[in-house]
Amino acid sequence: MIALQLIGIGTGNPDHLTGEAIRALNQADLVLLPRKDNAADLADLRRTICAAVLTRPVPLAEFDMPVRAGEGDYVAAVHDWHDAIAAAWRAAIDAHLPGGGTVALLVWGDPSLYDSTLRIAARLPDTVVRVVPGITSIQALTAAHAIPLNPLAGSVTITTGRRLRAAGWPRGAEVLVVMLDGCCGFQSLDPAGMSIWWGAYLGMPHQALDAGPLAEAGPRIVETRTALRARHGWIMDVYLLRKDQG
Template identity: 65%
Template sequence: MIDLHLIGIGTGSPDHLTRAAEKAMHAADLILLPRKRADTAALLDLRRALCAEVLGDGARVVEFDLPERDPNAPYLTAVRDWHAAIAAAWAEAIATHLPDGGRLALLVWGDPSLYDSTLRIADRLRCEGMALRVSVVPGITSLQALTAAHAIPLNTLAEPVTITTGRRLAERGWPADVDTVAVLLDGGCAFDTLAPENIHIWWGAYLGMPTEAVIEGPLAEVAETIRTRRAALRAEHGWIMDVYLLRRTGPQP
């Protein structure tokens, strides 16, 4: 039996770890760290630093190559194939480094429950016959980090919020019947697809890190500033993780 602990780590800062997360890391027989392409090596470095900060030199940490998603295939097909490849990589690492079972930990950006597929990949392994018992240690979500950075509430009084992706916002526009939209996983600047009048934006990147960047204001006034800042940060670091909140402040054109 493999006891798989999916540990939410926020943005990778030790300050974002809960006490439960630290306990789960200490209890693990093995922690798997994914290696991505070279231009995102800083993401692996952050996980390494987190393990060193919490566990010192005694941790059993193993790195594995994370498969990449095919950018040319239809989106859902590419994601399903990608998940299957990641599940196979997990299975190989487990067979090699934890063949007799034990406690395995994976460190998940943000929280495993919010726009993350780690739980779906674990389900694949169970469906394929692996004896796998999954537990989740919740972490700081990007939305918590964003609203904290701007010192704002997520919603307006007695009103709902829609959480969506940049792809969805660009394809379908503003969701119906809500005045507040939280946007994650935006590979570009999907807010450019909206008529900017009477929309306020709160944007943040690298939230909780020393490189944190935040911008807020009327979308019509700050959209270009965000685009320019985002491009510069991505060029500087080789990767970017950002999130933003949009709120209607008046009638739409």
């Protein structure tokens, strides 16, 4: 039997880990560390977190992260990708913990918010899953800009860049938080009367922020994002959009 602990680690800053997350890591028999092409920094960050908070020797098992197919039906490609990731987890666990035990997997942000780790974990038989919540990129974004998430007595809509490009501004939305946007989907919107608060690598030493009227800040963000991705080989960013009150 495998006890799989999905541990939210915020945006990569060891200070973002909760006390519960630190205890869970130290109780593990094995920590899984995915490796991604062109994103060695992500694996290094996970190792840095482990080195900062582990108070006992816990084995670290690295595995190569499968790549999602970029063509064909998107939903089918994601399901196939999740199957491949689950198989990679199982292979690493069987190789390093054949008798079973407690396995920890570090998850960026919080496992409940626009993350597929729980759906992948459901593919593993004979596995009990425990979630340790973490700081989300949304919390880190609003803290970095020192802004409230919601308008007074108002609502917040959370969506993805793919949905924003496909459907535009959601009907009835007052404030929009956009995640998983690799193409700066805000460019598809009419920027008139709209403001943006953007952040990348939140909580890390190379954190980048920008904010202002979308018509002015949007082009800057596109340029900055392109340069940062080229420099680091990867980027994690999120932004908040708000229509100005007339």
